[in-house]
Structure formats: C-alpha cells, structure tokens
Amino acid sequence: MGLKVFLNGEFIDEENATVSILDHGLLYGDGVFEGIRAYGKVVFRLKQHLDRLYESAEAIRLEIPMDKETFQGKIIETLKINDLKDAYIRVVVTRGVGDLGLDPRKCKKATVFIITDKIKLYPNEFYENGLPIVISKTRRNHPRTLNPKIKSLNYLNNILGKIDAIDAGVEEALMLSINGEVVECTGDNIFVIKNGELCTPPYEVGSLEGITQKAVIELAKKRGIKTLYKNMMPEDVCNADECFLTGTAAEIIPVVDIDGRKIGEGTPGKITKQLLADFRELAGADGVEY
Numbered sequence: 001m002g003l004k005v006f007l008n009g010e011f012i013d014e015e016n017a018t019v020s021i022l023d024h025g026l027l028y029g030d031g032v033f034e035g036i037r038a039y040g041k042v043v044f045r046l047k048q049h050l051d052r053l054y055e056s057a058e059a060i061r062l063e064i065p066m067d068k069e070t071f072q073g074k075i076i077e078t079l080k081i082n083d084l085k086d087a088y089i090r091v092v093v094t095r096g097v098g099d100l101g102l103d104p105r106k107c108k109k110a111t112v113f114i115i116t117d118k119i120k121l122y123p124n125e126f127y128e129n130g131l132p133i134v135i136s137k138t139r140r141n142h143p144r145t146l147n148p149k150i151k152s153l154n155y156l157n158n159i160l161g162k163i164d165a166i167d168a169g170v171e172e173a174l175m176l177s178i179n180g181e182v183v184e185c186t187g188d189n190i191f192v193i194k195n196g197e198l199c200t201p202p203y204e205v206g207s208l209e210g211i212t213q214k215a216v217i218e219l220a221k222k223r224g225i226k227t228l229y230k231n232m233m234p235e236d237v238c239n240a241d242e243c244f245l246t247g248t249a250a251e252i253i254p255v256v257d258i259d260g261r262k263i264g265e266g267t268p269g270k271i272t273k274q275l276l277a278d279f280r281e282l283a284g285a286d287g288v289e290y
C-alpha cells in the first residue's frame with residue numbers, strides 16, 4: 001500500500017494528492033513549511049517546530065486554518081496511518097489558490113498538506129569521515145529583503161547555494177552575508193569550535209533559528225561547553241579546531257574541509273563526535289510520543 005498524505009482536511013493516497021496550478025505556493029513560493037523528524041515513535045521537539053511554523057506564517061501574514069493543537073493531531077494521525085516509527089515529516093502551508101496576480105487577498109483559503117515518509121539518511125561515511133564544503137558565490141538573503149528566519153517556500157536563495165555546492169562536487173556550501181560574514185549552509189546551521197568553545201553566527205546576519213542548533217547548544221552546556229553567538233568571517237571557519245553543521249535531516253555532520261583547506265586535523269573532531277552521540281540519545285527521548 002502506498003503512502004497516505006494529509007491534504008486540506010483529508011487523508012488521501014499520495015499519488016492522488018495534487019494542488020492547483022493557481023496555488024500561490026507554486027506560483028510565487030508564497031507559503032511556509034517545516035521539516036520534522038520522528039525517532040522511534042517520538043516526534044522530536046514537535047512543539048518547537050509548530051511554534052516556528054506559526055511564527056513564519058505570521059511573519060508573512062498567512063493565517064493557518066487550524067490551531068496548533070489540531071495541527072499536531074493531524075501530524076500524529078498521518079504518521080499513524082502510515083505506520084511509521086522513524087520518519088521525516090514535511091508540513092506545508094501555502095497562501096492557497098488565487099489568480100495570476102500577486103494579491104494574497106485573492107487567495108481565500110490556505111492549502112495545508114502533511115507528508116510523512118521513511119527518512120533518507122546521509123551516507124554514514126559523512127559522519128565517520130566528515131564533509132568537505134565550499135563557500136557559495138551566492139550570498140544569503142539579507143534579513144531586510146526576505147528574512148531567512150522565515151522558513152518560507154521561497155528557497156531559491158538556498159537552491160542557488162546548493163547548485164554552487166554541486167558544481168564544486170560537494171554536498172553543502174557555506175553561505176555568507178552581503179557583508180561577507182559566515183551565515184549558514186544551504187540547509188543547515190554552522191558551528192565552529194575554537195579553544196574548546198562553540199561559536200555559531202548571531203541570527204541578525206540572516207540565518208534560520210535551527211531547532212537542532214538550539215538542542216546542540218543545550219547539550220554542549222550540559223557538558224560544560226559554552227556557546228558564543230559570534231560574527232565570523234570565512235577565515236574563522238578555516239582556522240577553527242573543529243566545525244560541524246546541524247539540521248533536522250543531517251543531525252550533526254562534521255565538516256573537515258572548506259574550499260580545499262583542512263579544518264583542524266581534517267578529520268571529525270572529538271567534541272563534534274561527543275555532541276553527535278549526545279544528540280542521538282536525546283532525539284528519541286525529547287518530543288511528542290504517539
């Protein structure tokens with residue numbers, strides 16, 4: 001049996017789940033989304049993901065046609081219908097069907113869908129050997145244009161960054177701000193470790209407030225490791241002792257090389273490995289059970 005998805009109030013077969021070509025999510029990237037994970041029937045930090053979804057929607061003045069509690073129920077129901085224990089969950093809310101103009105008032109009802117599927121993990125070798133990355137030529141959106149804090153469907157900035165990575169033969173690219181500061185990768189936040197301290201860029205430079213990032217900061221604190229939100233230039237990454245990326249899909253991925261320059265020893269660092277182990281322990285134990 002194929003997967004069922006939630007679409008506008010109904011559970012239907014994935015192959016029959018379609019949205020209109022006049023949906024502004026498609027025409028203009030006018031909508032918001034979340035990527036969430038379930039670990040052994042526990043949805044990791046679901047409340048935080050829903051909070052971020054509703055905050056993103058509010059930032060683009062999009063009204064989600066159900067409250068958070070109902071939304072949470074629909075996510076859980078989708079997981080149960082598909083009998084998934086470990087899953088990747090994609091939640092999307094678009095402005096809905098309108099006309100060919102930009103005017104969001106023409107969209108009378110938001111489109112809501114939830115897809116749950118088996119999680120496709122990055123190959124294990126990335127966790128064991130670390131990831132090489134490059135610096136993208138594409139600069140991250142400035143917060144005063146389209147704030148990267150909003151997890152919107154308008155991901156073209158990130159996709160252009162990803163194309164830079166693909167062109168260079170690697171999986172991820174580091175995106176800098178207009179002023180050349182380190183911001184984040186195309187789908188992950190970045191941390192560096194220098195002299196035993198974690199550093200991650202402040203959100204004002206234009207990054208998403210990552211839920212994995214926040215979990216890592218808490219885990220580090222428990223181990224007595226401080227985190228600084230610090231403005232960094234690319235040299236700070238090159239000269240770091242360790243570096244890693246965080247994200248829902250990636251969890252914690254060590255970065256060992258940037259633009260062909262080794263970071264630290266050029267192998268995943270000790271603190272990175274410890275935090276990854278801590279994160280995996282936390283992941284199945286911190287969220288909503290179903």
Ligand code: PMP
Binds near residue numbers: 186208246
């Ligand atoms: N930055 C960007 C641009 C992202 O798309 C994501 C999510 N994949 C992240 C950071 C990481 O956020 P989270 O840990 O909440 O998944």
